[in-house]
Amino acid sequence: MAITAQTSEITKTMRGHPQARVAVTATELSGTAPKADGQRVKTTSSLLVVVALCSLVYGWCVPGAIAGEQPLPAHVAETREMILAAVRAASLEDLAAVIDASAVKPDFGLASGDNPIAGLKALSADGRGLEILAALRDVLDVAPATLPLGKDLENNLVYVWPYLAEKPLDTLSSADEIELYRLMPAAKVAEMREKKRWIWWRLAIGADGSLLLFKKMP
Incomplete structure (x- = not known):
């Protein structure tokens, strides 16, 4: 399958906890997959990855x-x-x-x-x-x-x-x-x-x- 990826990153401040920052990375994967009759059809799927950006040095942490x-x-x-x-x-x-x-x-x-x-x-x-x-x-x-x-x-x-x-x-x-x-x-x-x-x-x-x-x- 031929795959192309588009990635965007969003950083936002957690409500009520301004020193906690969360990076949300959304990746859209698209490509083509074979059909039963030999033709190919375009497919798209989305992957959402949430990463907590925490730093003990600066105190940015999601409450645990x-x-x-x-x-x-x-x-x-x-x-x-x-x-x-x-x-x-x-x-x-x-x-x-x-x-x-x-x-x-x-x-x-x-x-x-x-x-x-x-x-x-x-x-x-x-x-x-x-x-x-x-x-x-x-x-x-x-x-x-x-x-x-x-x-x-x-x-x-x-x-x-x-x-x-x-x-x-x-x-x-x-x-x-x-x-x-x-x-x-x-x-x-x-x-x-x-x-x-x-x-x-x-x-x-x-x-x-x-x-x-x-x-x-x-």
């Missing part, structure tokens, strides 16, 4: 399922516990073990080449990293969302804390808003509603246990 009621995979739970152990020890240096164990270099929002521990201490208001440790404890105390962003097709979930970071602000329930006010001051909540995007701490762990990201979203 909340994983709070499901046990975390062993590797994810282990990394979470290692982070919380550093919090309990009040030692930002203990995060080095988590960083070293990750298959990729975590994104802390620091300049390229910066020592991550030193960089996080510099970001912390107290200069010792205690504010950073408090933020880690707060976000990990809330349920995560799951997003199918990983490279492993059979185990491609990425766990993102808090789940509120992946939920459209205009869909929050009263229980969600309580969690929100527990994480940030009222003034920051008001700013976030005005900007219509998540502008607080966000943490992501891959299904293999790699710490992928921890930074305050701009």
Whole structure:
């Protein structure tokens, strides 16, 4: 069959979640196929492919399922516990073990080449990293969302804390808003509603246990 393809791409913003962008690619395939009498007839079929364009770096993500009621995979739970152990020890240096164990270099929002521990201490208001440790404890105390962003097709979930970071602000329930006010001051909540995007701490762990990201979203 002789096939010709015409492809068009449309990018649109998800309603209520402006930082999530979805690319829709429609491909029309047309050609000719033989009939029983030996003649050929033109055929046309359409293929619609929807691709979620998500970036952990910029926070463009389609809301995922909340994983709070499901046990975390062993590797994810282990990394979470290692982070919380550093919090309990009040030692930002203990995060080095988590960083070293990750298959990729975590994104802390620091300049390229910066020592991550030193960089996080510099970001912390107290200069010792205690504010950073408090933020880690707060976000990990809330349920995560799951997003199918990983490279492993059979185990491609990425766990993102808090789940509120992946939920459209205009869909929050009263229980969600309580969690929100527990994480940030009222003034920051008001700013976030005005900007219509998540502008607080966000943490992501891959299904293999790699710490992928921890930074305050701009």
